[in-house]
Amino acid sequence: MDSALIPEGAKRCAFPKFAIGIAVVGAVLLWGVFAMFLCWFKGLNQTNMNDYYGFALWIWADLAVIAVGGGAFFTGLLRYIFKIDELKNIINFAVIIGFICYSSALLILAIDIGQPLRGWFIFWHANVHSMLTEVAFCLSAYFAVLTIEFIPNILENRQANKVPFFHHLAHNMHGVMAVFAATGAFLSFFHQGSLGGVAGVMFGRPFAVREGLLIWPWTFFLFTWSAAAFGPCFTLLVTRITEAITGKKLVKDNVVHLLAKISGWMIITYIIAKIIDTIYWAIVTAPSLGFTLSHFYTNNSFYGYWILIVEIIVCGVLPGALLIMKSTRENSNLRLIAIILGVIGVCLNRWVMVLQIMAVPVMSFDTWALYIPSWQEIATSILPVAYGIILISIAYRYLPVFPQEKELNSVEPVTEAE
Amino acid sequence: MKQENNKAYKFGMVIDLDKCTGCGSCMVSCMSENNVPFKEDESNKKDSITWMRVYKLTNDKSFPDTQVAYMPRPCQHCSGKGGHGHSPCVSVCPATATDYGYDTGIVSQIYTRCFGCRYCMGACPYHARYFNWWDPKWPEGMENYLSPNVSPRMRGVVEKCSFCYHRFQAARDQAYAEGNKDEIAEENYQTACTTACPAGAIVFGDLNNPEHMVHKIVKPDPHPDPRNKHVIGKSRNPKVFRLLERLGTNTKVYYLSEREWVRKSGDNYLDGEWDKIKNHHGASVSHD
Numbered sequence: 001m002d003s004a005l006i007p008e009g010a011k012r013c014a015f016p017k018f019a020i021g022i023a024v025v026g027a028v029l030l031w032g033v034f035a036m037f038l039c040w041f042k043g044l045n046q047t048n049m050n051d052y053y054g055f056a057l058w059i060w061a062d063l064a065v066i067a068v069g070g071g072a073f074f075t076g077l078l079r080y081i082f083k084i085d086e087l088k089n090i091i092n093f094a095v096i097i098g099f100i101c102y103s104s105a106l107l108i109l110a111i112d113i114g115q116p117l118r119g120w121f122i123f124w125h126a127n128v129h130s131m132l133t134e135v136a137f138c139l140s141a142y143f144a145v146l147t148i149e150f151i152p153n154i155l156e157n158r159q160a161n162k163v164p165f166f167h168h169l170a171h172n173m174h175g176v177m178a179v180f181a182a183t184g185a186f187l188s189f190f191h192q193g194s195l196g197g198v199a200g201v202m203f204g205r206p207f208a209v210r211e212g213l214l215i216w217p218w219t220f221f222l223f224t225w226s227a228a229a230f231g232p233c234f235t236l237l238v239t240r241i242t243e244a245i246t247g248k249k250l251v252k253d254n255v256v257h258l259l260a261k262i263s264g265w266m267i268i269t270y271i272i273a274k275i276i277d278t279i280y281w282a283i284v285t286a287p288s289l290g291f292t293l294s295h296f297y298t299n300n301s302f303y304g305y306w307i308l309i310v311e312i313i314v315c316g317v318l319p320g321a322l323l324i325m326k327s328t329r330e331n332s333n334l335r336l337i338a339i340i341l342g343v344i345g346v347c348l349n350r351w352v353m354v355l356q357i358m359a360v361p362v363m364s365f366d367t368w369a370l371y372i373p374s375w376q377e378i379a380t381s382i383l384p385v386a387y388g389i390i391l392i393s394i395a396y397r398y399l400p401v402f403p404q405e406k407e408l409n410s411v412e413p414v415t416e417a418e
Numbered sequence: 419m420k421q422e423n424n425k426a427y428k429f430g431m432v433i434d435l436d437k438c439t440g441c442g443s444c445m446v447s448c449m450s451e452n453n454v455p456f457k458e459d460e461s462n463k464k465d466s467i468t469w470m471r472v473y474k475l476t477n478d479k480s481f482p483d484t485q486v487a488y489m490p491r492p493c494q495h496c497s498g499k500g501g502h503g504h505s506p507c508v509s510v511c512p513a514t515a516t517d518y519g520y521d522t523g524i525v526s527q528i529y530t531r532c533f534g535c536r537y538c539m540g541a542c543p544y545h546a547r548y549f550n551w552w553d554p555k556w557p558e559g560m561e562n563y564l565s566p567n568v569s570p571r572m573r574g575v576v577e578k579c580s581f582c583y584h585r586f587q588a589a590r591d592q593a594y595a596e597g598n599k600d601e602i603a604e605e606n607y608q609t610a611c612t613t614a615c616p617a618g619a620i621v622f623g624d625l626n627n628p629e630h631m632v633h634k635i636v637k638p639d640p641h642p643d644p645r646n647k648h649v650i651g652k653s654r655n656p657k658v659f660r661l662l663e664r665l666g667t668n669t670k671v672y673y674l675s676e677r678e679w680v681r682k683s684g685d686n687y688l689d690g691e692w693d694k695i696k697n698h699h700g701a702s703v704s705h706d
Contacts, residue, residue, distance in 0.1 A: 043551065043552065043553070043573045043574060044534070044549070044551055044574065045551040045552050049549075049551075050462070050464035050465040050551075051464055051465055051466075051539060051545060051547070051548050051549060052464050052545060053464075054536030054537075054539035054540045054547075054549060055536065055537075055540045112535070113533050113534045113535050113574075114532075114533065114534020114535075114536070114549065114550070114573070114574025114575055114576075115532070115533045115534045115572075115574040115575060116533075118513075118531075118532075118533035118534075119533055121513040121515075121531060121533045122512045122513050122533065122535075124513075125513040125514045125515070125531055126512065126513070126514070127511055127512055127513060127514040129504070129509050129510075130509065130510050130511060130512040130537070131510065132510065132512035132535060132537050133512040133513075136512060198510075198537070201509070201510065202506065202510070202540065202541045203499065203506060203665060203666060203667070204506035204541055204542060204543035204544075204662070204665055204667055205540070205541065205543060206665070206686075287688055288664075289664050289665055289686065290664050290685055290686030290687050290688060290691065291686055292688060295686075357540070358540060362543035362662065362665075362686075363543065363544065363661060363662060364682075364683050364684070364685065364686050365473055365475050365489075365683055366545075369464065
C-alpha cells in the first residue's frame with residue numbers, strides 16, 4: 001500500500017500491521033492529549049502540585065528527556081567536529097531521538113506554565129540573571145538546529161528525493177552540517193548547563209545550592225557532562241529496542257562498541273566529578289549552612305541514603321566500569337545492562353535535582369513534603385513517550401535512517417547450481 | 419504631575435514572638451486587605467494562599483516543660499547575598515515578574531507579567547510564595563467588599579505579601595501632597611497585619627530611619643557579618659533574630675523573643691554550634 005514510500009531495498013512489515021501498532025500507541029497519545037487540554041483549559045489544579053511542590057513530575061520529565069536527548073549533540077560533535085567517521089551510521093537516529101526529546105521538552109514546558117499564552121514573556125521580558133531564561137533561549141535555538149539536522153534525512157525519503165530541489169538541498173545540507181553540529185554543541189553546553197544551574201543557584205535551598213566558577217554553579221558543568229555521558233546510552237538503548245522490535249540488525253557492532261566506549265569514559269569522568277562534588281557539598285557547603293548530610297536523607301518515608309547510592313554507584317560507577325572494559329562492553333547482555341543503568345542513573349539524578357529539593361525541609365520547624373502526581377500529570381508525561389514511538393516508527397518505515405541496514409540485512413541470492 | 423522620590427527606604431518588620439498569641443488576626447486582615455482568594459475547603463494548607471501564615475513552634479519537651487510559640491511569617495522581603503537586591507526569588511524569575519525595589523527594599527510581584535513557571539516558589543525557602551491553582555472566586559456579594567486598591571490575581575500566576583505596597587503608595591502621595599516628599603511619617607505607612615495585631619506584636623517601619631521603632635528594636639548592623647560575608651543587616655539586639663539568616667537571604671522581617679529555644683529555631687545549627695554563636699550579634703555591638 002505504501003511501498004512506494006519505503007526506502008529502496010528495505011523490508012518493512014505490512015501496512016495494516018504497522019497501522020494497528022500506530023493506532024494502539026496513538027490511543028495512549030490521545031489520552032495524554034486529553035489530559036493536556038484539561039490542564040490548559042481548567043488550569044494546573046488538575047495536577048497534585050502544590051505550593052511546596054511548585055516543581056514536580058513534569059519538570060523532572062523535562063530535565064530527563066533533555067538529558068537523554070543529549071546523545072544528539074554529543075554524537076553530532078563527535079561525528080562532525082572530531083571527525084569520528086563510524087558514527088555517521090548512527091547519527092541520523094541520534095538526531096531523531098534528540099528531535100523527539102527536545103520537542104517533548106518544549107511541549108511539557110508549554111503545559112507546565114500557569115499562563116501558557118504568556119509563554120513568550122520569557123523572551124520578551126527576559127531576566128538575564130535567571131538560569132531559566134538561558135534555558136529557554138538555548139533550548140528553543142537548539143530545537144531549531146535539531147530540526148535543520150533532521151530535514152536532510154526527511155528529504156532522503158524515496159519520493160521526496162526524486163524532486164531535484166529536495167535532492168540537492170539534502171545533499172548540500174549534509175555538506176554544511178558541521179556548522180550546525182558545532183552550533184548545536186555550543187547551545188547544548190549552555191542549556192544543559194543552565195538546567196543544572198537552575199538548581200545550583202537556589203541559595204535558599206541547601207540541598208541544591210553549590211559553589212562554582214564565576215556565575216556558574218558546579219551543577220552547571222555536571223549537567224552538561226552527564227548529558228554528554230549518558231545521552232549516547234539512550235541512543236544505544238533506543239537503537240537496541242528498535243532492533244528488537246524490527247527483528248533486524250541496524251547498526252554494526254563496531255559502531256555500537258565505539259559509542260559505548262566513548263560513553264563509558266564520559267560516565268567515569270563524570271561520576272568522579274560528581275563524587276567530588278557530593279563529598280564537598282556534604283562536608284563543606286551544607287555544614288556551613290547548618291545542615292548535616294543526614295538531614296537530607298532521614299526522617300521521611302521515601303528519600304533515604306539508598307537514592308544516593310543507587311544514583312552514584314549502581315547507576316553511575318557500575319555502568320561506567322562495564323562500558324570502559326572491552327570484555328564487558330562487547331558482551332551484548334552486559335552492555336545492555338550498562339546502558340539501561342546509565343539511563344536510569346541520569347534520570348534519577350534529574351529526579352533528585354528537582355523533586356528531592358522540593359521535599360527537603362529548610363526551616364527548622366518545617367516538615368518533609370512528599371507528593372504523588374495526579375493521573376493528568378502521568379498521562380501528559382507518558383504523552384512524549386507515545387509521540388516518540390510514533391515518530392520513530394514513521395521515520396524508520398519511510399526514511400533511510402540506518403545507512404547500514406541494507407548491508408546488514410541483505411539476503412544472499414540463490415544460485416542456479418543450488 | 420511628575421512625582422520624584424529620591425529617598426531610599428528600607429521597610430522592614432519586627433515581630434515579638436513572646437507577644438504573639440497565634441490568634442490569626444494578621445492572617446485575616448491580610449487576606450481582606452489584599453483580596454486574597456480562598457477555597458471552599460481550606461483544609462489542605464499546601465495549596466491555600468496565605469500571604470501571612472502563622473506557624474506553631476514547640477520546644478519539643480514533654481509536659482510540664484512544654485512551651486509553644488507562634489511565628490507569623492509574611493514574605494521576608496530578602497535583599498539577597500550582601501544585600502544587593504538579588505533575592506532568592508528575584509534573581510531566578512525568568513520574565514522579571516518579581517522585582518526588588520532599591521528605593522523601598524520591597525520585593526514586588528507583577529501579576530500580569532508572571533507566566534506561572536513557579537521557579538520563584540522553588541527558590542524561596544520560606545514558602546512565602548503562592549500559586550493561584552484556581553480562578554479566584556468570592557461568595558456572591560462579597561466582591562463588593564474587595565479592596566479597590568489591590569488588583570485581584572488571575573489563575574496561573576504567583577502571588578505573595580507585598581508589605582501592603584498600596585499603602586506605601588498612598589502614604590507617598592500624601593507626603594508629597596503635604597510638601598514633604600522625602601519623608602513618609604511612620605504612622606502613615608503601616609501594613610494591615612501590623613495594625614490588626616491585637617497584641618501589638620508587629621512593628622513596621624523604615625529600617626534606615628533611626629527614629630522609627632523598628633530600627634530602635636532591631637539596631638541593624640550596617641557592616642557585613644565577619645562570620646559570614648553574605649550576611650548584612652544583622653541585628654545587634656541579642657534578642658532579635660532572622661529566619662535562616664545563615665543562608666544569606668538577608669530578610670527584612672526580624673523576630674524578637676526572650677526565649678532562647680525560640681531564637682534557636684530560627685535557623686539550623688550543627689551539634690554544639692548554637693552555644694558558640696548565640697552571643698554573636700554582628701560586626702560590633704558598639705555601632706549604635
